[in-house]
Amino acid sequence: xxxxxxxxxxxxxxxxxxxxxxxxxxxxxxxxxxxxxxxxxxxxxxxxxxxxxxxxxxxxxxxxxxxxxxxxxxxxxxxxxxxxxxxxxxxxxxxxxxxxxxxxxxxxxxxxxxxxxxxxxxxxxxxxxxxxxxxxxxxxxxxxxxxxxxxxxxxxxxxxxxxxxxxxxxxxxxxxxxxxxxxxxxxxxxxxxxxxxxxxxxxxxxxxxxxxxxxxxxxxxxxxxxxxxxxxxxxxxxxxxxxxxxxxxxxxxxxxxxxxxxxxxxxxxxxxxxxxxxxxxxxxxxxxxxxxxxxxxxxxxxxxxxxxxxxxxxxxxxxxxxxxxxxxxxxxxxxxxxxxxxxxxxxxxxxxxxxxxxxxxxxxxxxxxxxxxxxxxxxxxxxxxxxxxxxxxxxxxxxxxxxxxxxxxxxxxxxxxxxxxx
RNA sequence: GUGACUGUAGCUCAGCUGGUAGAGCCCUGGACUGUGACUCCGGUGGUCGCGGGUUCGAACCCCGUCAGUCACCCCA
Numbered sequence: 001x002x003x004x005x006x007x008x009x010x011x012x013x014x015x016x017x018x019x020x021x022x023x024x025x026x027x028x029x030x031x032x033x034x035x036x037x038x039x040x041x042x043x044x045x046x047x048x049x050x051x052x053x054x055x056x057x058x059x060x061x062x063x064x065x066x067x068x069x070x071x072x073x074x075x076x077x078x079x080x081x082x083x084x085x086x087x088x089x090x091x092x093x094x095x096x097x098x099x100x101x102x103x104x105x106x107x108x109x110x111x112x113x114x115x116x117x118x119x120x121x122x123x124x125x126x127x128x129x130x131x132x133x134x135x136x137x138x139x140x141x142x143x144x145x146x147x148x149x150x151x152x153x154x155x156x157x158x159x160x161x162x163x164x165x166x167x168x169x170x171x172x173x174x175x176x177x178x179x180x181x182x183x184x185x186x187x188x189x190x191x192x193x194x195x196x197x198x199x200x201x202x203x204x205x206x207x208x209x210x211x212x213x214x215x216x217x218x219x220x221x222x223x224x225x226x227x228x229x230x231x232x233x234x235x236x237x238x239x240x241x242x243x244x245x246x247x248x249x250x251x252x253x254x255x256x257x258x259x260x261x262x263x264x265x266x267x268x269x270x271x272x273x274x275x276x277x278x279x280x281x282x283x284x285x286x287x288x289x290x291x292x293x294x295x296x297x298x299x300x301x302x303x304x305x306x307x308x309x310x311x312x313x314x315x316x317x318x319x320x321x322x323x324x325x326x327x328x329x330x331x332x333x334x335x336x337x338x339x340x341x342x343x344x345x346x347x348x349x350x351x352x353x354x355x356x357x358x359x360x361x362x363x364x365x366x367x368x369x370x371x372x373x374x375x376x377x378x379x380x381x382x383x384x385x386x387x388x389x390x391x392x393x394x395x396x397x398x399x400x401x402x403x404x405x406x407x408x409x410x411x412x413x414x415x416x417x418x419x420x421x422x
Numbered sequence: 423g424u425g426a427c428u429g430u431a432g433c434u435c436a437g438c439u440g441g442u443a444g445a446g447c448c449c450u451g452g453a454c455u456g457u458g459a460c461u462c463c464g465g466u467g468g469u470c471g472c473g474g475g476u477u478c479g480a481a482c483c484c485c486g487u488c489a490g491u492c493a494c495c496c497c498a
Contacts, residue, residue, distance in 0.1 A: 008488095008490095059496090060496050060497080061496080063496080064423075065496080065497090112496090112498095117489090117493070119498080120497070124498065126498060258497090259496065259497055269498095278498080304498095309498080331456085365457085367457045370458050371457095371458055383457080401459085403458085417485045
C-alpha cells in the first residue's frame with residue numbers, strides 16, 4: 001500500500017518551526033490588542049454562493065481555485081478562499097454591523113487550489129483585520145499604521161515597502177474599464193492570451209500584467225486616475241497626509257489593482273523583494289459596497305489580510321527566528337525509582353508552574369538519559385538514583401561545560417531549583 | 423492549468439560511458455571520561471518515488487505516473 005502523505009500544497013508545521021509561528025501569532029495578537037480590535041471566529045466552510053457574490057464570479061479565485069463540493073444535503077459548499085466574505089457574513093448575520101462601528105480581527109486557514117510554489121500553498125494561514133462603519137480616510141490610515149506596527153514588532157520593517165492606489169468607486173471603475181477595453185480593442189492583435197481573456201470580463205487586471213509588451217501597450221492607455229471622482233481623490237489625498245503624519249513612507253502605484261472585486265477607493269499592499277515571486281505580504285483596502293452586496297444594510301468598511309507563511313518565510317530569510325524554548329530541568333531516573341521520580345516531577349511543576357520540567361520515562365541508563373538532557377538544551381539535570389533516593393537525596397547538575405553539581409534533599413529540591421533558575 | 427529542474431538510508435548527499443548500493447550526521451552497543459559533549463572501536467537502517475519498457479543485466483537509458491522545488495498565471 002502506498003505511503004500516506006499530506007495533500008499537495010498542504011504543509012505540516014513541525015516542532016522545529018512552531019516557535020517561529022507562535023512568535024508571529026503572538027506579535028499579531030499584541031498589535032491588534034494594542035489597537036483595540038476584537039477577535040471574531042467563523043467557519044472554514046460556507047455556501048459557495050457567499051464567495052461567488054463577495055469575491056466576484058469572474059475572478060480566478062472563484063473560477064478555478066475554490067475547493068467546492070456538494071454535501072449530503074445537496075448544498076454546494078466551499079472551503080473559504082479568503083476571510084473577508086465570511087467575516088462580513090458572520091458579523092451581519094448577528095447584527096454587529098447596522099449603525100455600528102466594529103473593529104475585528106481573525107486568523108485561520110484559507111484554501112485555494114493553485115499550483116504550490118514558494119510562499120503560496122493550497123492551505124495557508126491568514127491574519128485579517130476588518131473595520132466597519134467608518135467612512136473617513138482615518139480608518140484606512142489606522143489599518144496601515146496597525147500593519148506597520150506589526151512589522152516593527154517582528155523587526156522586518158526595513159524589508160517592506162508600502163504601495164497604495166486609488167481605484168475609485170465601482171461605477172467609476174466600470175466606466176474606466178469600458179474605456180480601457182475600448183482602447184485595447186484597437187490593439188487587439190498585440191494582446192497576449194491572458195489579456196484577451198480578461199478584455200471583457202476584468203480589463204483592470206490587465207494593468208498589473210508582468211508582460212513587458214503589455215506594459216508598453218498600456219503606457220498610452222486611458223488612466224484610471226482620470227475617471228475617479230473628486231470626492232474619491234480627496235479621500236485618497238487625505239489618507240496620504242495621514243500616512244505622512246504617521247511617519248509611514250509609501251509610494252503611489254497606479255497599476256496596483258487588487259484581485260478581488262469588492263475593493264473600492266484606496267487599496268494598499270505591503271511588498272518585499274526577499275520572497276521571490278510572491279512579493280505581497282499584506283494587502284487590503286476599502287470595500288464600502290460589500291456588506292450591501294451580501295444582503296446587509298449599506299455599511300462602509302475597510303480591511304486587510306496578510307499571509308502568515310510569507311511572514312514566517314521572511315523571518316527565516318532575514319534571520320529573525322526566535323530561540324528554541326528550552327526546558328528548565330530534566331529528571332534522570334535510576335533503576336527502580338520511577339514512582340519517586342514522577343512524584344518529584346509533580347512537586348517541581350507545582351512549585352515552578354511556568355517552567356518546563358521533563359521526567360525521563362522508560363528504560364535507559366543514566367548516561368544516555370543525561371545525553372538526552374543535554375540534547376534538549378535543559379538547564380539542569382536532576383539525577384535521582386536508587387541509593388541516593390533511599391537516603392532522601394538527589395543531585396542537581398548544571399548542564400554546561402562547568403558541570404557544577406550539588407546534593408539536595410528531595411523535600412527541598414523545588415526551592416533549590418527555583419533559586420538556581422532565578 | 424502551463425513550463426523547467428529534481429526524487430538513492432530518519433537528515434545532507436556520493437555512485438565514473440548500464441554489471442543487483444556507499445559516506446557524513448542522527449540513533450545505538452562498547453572503550454576512555456568530569457554518569458553529556460570531544461576521541462577510538464562496533465552495530466541497526468535502503469525492493470535507489472511508483473509502474474511499465476529496452477537489455478544477458480537498469481539507481482543509471484526510454485515511456486508513463488506520483489511527489490517536491492522554482493517560475494508563469496494569480497494572490498496572502
